[in-house]
Amino acid sequence: MTANFDYLASAQRSIRLERDAIHSLLERLDQSFVRACDTLLDCRGRIVVSGMGKSGHIGRKIAATLASTGSPAFFVHPGEASHGDMGMITAGDVVIALSNSGNTAEVVTLLPLIKRLGVPLISITGNPDSTLALAAVANLNTGVEQEACPLNLAPTSSTTTALVMGDALAIALLEARGFSAEDFAFSHPGGSLGRRLLLLVDDIMHAGERMPLVSPDTPLRDALLEMTRKGLGLTGVIDTEGRLAGIFTDGDLRRTLDQQIDLHSARIHDVMTANCKRVRQGILAAEALKVMEDGKISGLFVVDADDRPVGALNMHDLLRAGVV
Template sequence: MSKNLDFIQSAQRTIRLEREAVDTLLARIGTDFTRACELLLACKGRVVVVGMGKSGHVGNKIAATLASTGTPAFFVHPAEASHGDMGMITRDDVVLALSNSGSTAEIVTLLPLIKRLGIALVSMTGNPDSPLAKAAMVNLDASVEQEACPLNLAPTSSTTVSLVLGDALAIALLEARGFTAEDFAFSHPGGALGRRLLLLVENIMHAGDELPQVALGTSLSSALLEMTRKGLGMTIVLNDDGTLAGIFTDGDLRRTLDKGLDVRQVSIDQVMTVHGKTARPDMLAAEALKIMDDHKISALVVVDEGDRPVGVLHIHDLTRAGVI
């Protein structure tokens, strides 16, 4: 039991130290971070990430995150760069170099070549006075007061801070580029994630004879019969010209009954939700789900460019399609 307690205390200490390191990083996000983002955003080529050891592993992940969020990037091992892979880097690229000490020999060796080629260099170091930090156009301070390792040797807090800083760069660039869910889908075409994100509303919506619809002026009792026949828990209400007037759902029915209204006497016009939230057929199903989540609704009317209903998308359709 005491051993288990020691494990728990060790884990809690590690998490606490790494959390404190990230909290400290938050206060250092300033003009240097803005300048780094501007350099990466202006890059006409690709972001080339380099790093040795644990920094290399983190660099690999940062490169992958950048590439998947709209910033073309790849990782180059600095030792291999000295033996031919430097040819993978062009003058149009930006190098993002990671080194906690800022004096990693394999990276320092590359600095004269990077300078000679005129390649923009952004560094991420724990030592602003290091050779790497001084050679860079901008240095991102990834320093930590203490590693989570009790010996203060194994890269732990420092790698966490570098990873978080890399994520911050990627997301800032994503937002600056206006990167959308559809863009993300096209960079993740494989597997369940890709299929889910590439799915359009028109691929899973109910259409044609499955579409519950009544005209303005229809009695509520007749509208309820249409809802029962189509089994979607709602009906569309149409204007005389075929455009969307409103929607009536099971929720609207409950509210109608709560008010003590007689379903045999009430017109659909009196109790429907006017117009309601809609989706377009060419919208990503994931975007339609967000509309449902934001407005806490379970169905969307799908309309064409003329605001004429062409389908209905229900939350259950999204569940069956694996979007949820």
């Protein structure tokens, strides 16, 4: 039987049903969604998300998305809440409760306790006339005509619509708060996103004695020794006032050799690249990476407001820092 089963047709049917279920949410968005957002935005405590079974799994994801986008939130299992975890909910919080039927016993049991605390309740249900929906200050209707499950039993389309509604809440709040990419990075400091959005060139550049610098009249052979000592594959050339006048890199050395210039008699100002790329101190390392990629260069200098070098970095530094 399975040998002749059309797996693709089954998948296409499921995807179409869930797509249509999501699309139906657009027609149902109304002032309840606005009230839910206003309530959450006014929350001075934490957003407590709760749900049983598959709704609980979706609730955990919604709580995680809210927390990472500027709306402090956590998940409380309704069964555990009835046995002590209700103490995690305080008077300044807002509760989001998920239940497709809107009558899940473990969730409904919490309603008198939530009311007694005076905590606003937002419900995400598939039944706008359910106990949970009627007890809420705002009910978000995520009901579906048909589950993707051919038996119309396993929560599939209904969990998808609940998840999408949770994402819509989180993003609406993110935009209302003016939540920035840097704010997002603070919630993800350990990942590559955090490194790209938080790391400054100042954090990884070679400064002070580790910075390769020579004057314009320096013999080329001495400039090469400076490059070798500092190990960055480049050296900066500074004028009499300490400003960056140019740069000499491994690439410049290859071009110099191609031109058959005498390495023993040449001065660095004869072979350096003037008007070289540079970045200002205090910018993100990711911005420096873009300058290097756009200019097809492997290293550059970091300068202050007066164009004086304060550091140098190359692509290896960005790789080690996890920016690339």
